């Protein structure tokens with residue numbers, strides 16, 4: 189291919205940023221492989237629901253009784269009762285008036301952001317928001333400004349030019365995936381109210397594990413009626429696949445009519461919808477799960493920081509350990525692997541250059557003894 193593909197790959201190699209796809213026998217907090225059992229701290233199965241019989245059975249039943257795929261977009265015969273039931277369940281669980289499903293959280297972002305902001309509008313995005321939100325902001329054609337991470341004063345400063353734009357959208361995450369910290373979303377909501385702006389909160393890592401009923405930080409907030417929009421994924425704590433927006437009914441109606449990633453995309457599969465619905469029902473019945481995960485995670489964080497490791501500002505189930513150099517981070521991850529521990533090495537462009545880290549995702553299904561062993565091993569490799 190004229191050599192340019194090889195050149196691009198060589199440049200990626202030179203930066204120590206080459207990624208490789210690797211197959212594992214099953215997803216989940218533990219991986220049983222021919223090479224032994226791994227504790228998986230690189231996944232997002234925060235409640236261990238990928239292995240829950242009720243979730244698995246729901247998916248299997250839907251595949252058998254409804255079908256493996258939806259075969260059409262929601263607006264063209266692709267909607268089945270499961271989609272509508274899941275949307276009602278998500279809205280009720282989150283205490284929001286309505287919900288709309290997408291095939292992934294990524295596509296939900298690509299659907300909602302260009303709807304809320306267009307040419308002539310302003311988007312203010314936290315410097316560390318997920319790639320899907322930035323891609324969506326770029327697609328929208330709006331002016332995109334990035335504000336300093338979690339810095340409400342910087343948002344205010346950047347709003348000085350607000351009058352030059354028609355609409356304004358502020359974008360943040362409730363729990364930042366690579367930092368494990370959380371946004372001051374209530375303060376951001378106040379700023380949005382003061383400046384006639386909207387606030388979009390990506391709850392991908394919060395839904396299922398925090399907030400009222402484990403339904404995420406923005407659950408029950410009445411600002412959802414006019415100022416607040418929330419985005420979530422079904423692919424992490426809900427152990428399935430898909431994404432959703434919760435918002436006012438009138439905005440949902442506009443999404444159905446205008447969001448291109450809703451209109452021109454095959455509907456989420458019936459097994460995925462059924463699995464997510466079963467997961468929501470389980471979480472509703474187990475309000476204690478969120479607190480148990482928080483306790484487990486606090487223990488890991490405390491032990492790491494007591495040993496002098498830098499866990500950034502994490503205070504959630506996502507615990508980064510900052511290493512800095514790309515190659516060194518990869519080498520440490522490889523050493524942990526030889527001890528049966530999978531910790532995700534996170535490098536640029538996912539995180540800023542020079543801030544490579546090992547990221548631990550804690551799951552309720554991780555045994556404390558295994559987490560202790562993983563922490564000991566991590567401290568050992570970093571300090572050796």
Ligand SMILES: Cc1ncc(COP(=O)(O)O)c(C=O)c1O
Pocket residue numbers: 292293294295318320361365390392393421422423430431
């Ligand atoms: C913060 C955040 N937002 C959105 C997404 C996208 O969700 P999905 O995996 O369902 O496309 C992710 C997934 O990695 C994420 O971490």
